[in-house]
Amino acid sequence: MTRARPAGYGIIRDAMGTEADDYDDVLSRARSGDETAFLRLWDHLQPRLLRYLRVLGCDEADDVASETWLQAVRDLSRFDGGADDFRCWLFTIGRHRAVDASRARIRSRSRLMTAAAVPVADPNPVEEEVLGGLSTRQAVALVAGLSPDQAEVVSLRIIAGLDTAAVAGILGKSPGAVRIALHRGLRALSADPRVRALEEVDG
């Protein structure tokens, strides 16, 4: 199975994009078994993958991310594309695994009112939420508070760094619909007073 670069897919030229050529080489070395190269990819994408999964509402974001990497690593030798394609592919896998996890959770949930405890996915939330929180987690929560469509578009565009065409491909929407959802999502975030507070925290 060979995955060719889908037509029109591309990546936002964010700070990582300036290193695209470099990451093409890193990906190539990872495919040939270079552990250092793989770790560089993982370091690069894992935080964004986790945040994206949390925006989707994954209770077990760490587990889903692990499954995502497991599948990506398993098929890495047959992956044909550059670093940009790999990022798009990884987040597509992550989205599918998140959907699987959500369905499994719904099936196993017997009742809502008094359910068995589940470990929090991230060891930090408890302390962060109790003690005041960190800006990244707050930011993820703010995006997650958007409507599901807007939240996913914003997270794929901003957190994952995918461009409109790539997001449209993943979500099965038209590029126009993605732009509209992004515009509305960003407008809603701009109007949220907590965004200003977050800015103050960052500042």
Added chain:
Amino acid sequence: MSTDPPDLTEPHDPALDGLFRALTASGTADEMAGRPAALEMFRASRRRPPRFRSQRFRSQRFRSQRLRPHRLRLAVSMGSAAAALVLSGGIAAAYAAALPAPVQHIAYRMLGSIGVPDTHPPAPSANVPGRAPSVAPTPSASATAGRCPCPAGTSGTDTAPALILVAARTQVPPGGPDVLTGRLAPGGRPEAGVRVRLFEHVAGRPGWRAAGSAVTDASGAVTLAVPHLAGNAWFRLAVNSTGNSAGNSAGNSAGRGGAVSPPVLITVIPPVYLDLAPGPQPDVDVLTARAPSADTGDVVVLQERAGGVWYGVGQRVLGPDHRASFSVLVPSSGQVEYRVVMPRTTAHGPSGSAPVRIAARAGRAKTGGRARL
């Protein structure tokens, strides 16, 4: 990795730049916590999955159940030794999802509770080079209290072999099992037939205690099953400087300088339950947090969800019955969602309950819906 915001082509409020920076910030320590496991997974994917039939896998499973140890079970890899050694190799491969799809699914059904993943359809097999698993359980050495007789650093001298230890799961429920995988590979070359020792440091107790030993297989690997964890504990492997070759000449180099692996922390996550019951008044409900595995005096925090974000609205200390109660007002309209979280302590990691929703009741006067604690 830079934390600059993305270069959006769409117009957006500059006030969002701070938000973008936060969303694309470098990974936190917790986000990067799975790095060693990811590396081990990557290594495992480069090895050839073991080839044995599912029936054989089942038979080995039943055979191994008769070998239940009293403390820690150490699984020792011995190359292509006896068929009785297959099970633990199967476990290691199962953790890496390196088994053939049908076998992987069987392993998931049997061992899913301790972290073995299922196969995902479609499950194409990767084109990976060979691997020689086959590890088997052996009784652990007698556990004796004492300091870890290894260097304080995470590895030995420059000439010492590199020794690593990875946990299949870094978080387990109280009493839950876990599997540790170690690898001895100085300079990237696996050392076979070297006896390595496992040390355990239980959180809150002084010193390291010996927990057993095992002998590396042809790939330099050992697999160690931890059947019962009551509290947070660190584990590390060590090869001492006197040499511990177990008869295989390939293991001699391990004895030159000694080595110790970086410690691996396994955190126990106690379950927390949140029960809803009617309160003494019609407009008051009582939420009771239960954490049977936690300690008396541990703090639990009640949180209320608003705008997709959880906010702390009160905290209590668990009593002798491991319970703590909160009284909350029934909302006048809509519904309010609560959960209880328990911050980490020395003995356990953080935990949280499933959410509980309290909905407005018909005919109730509109007096607000916030928590009354």
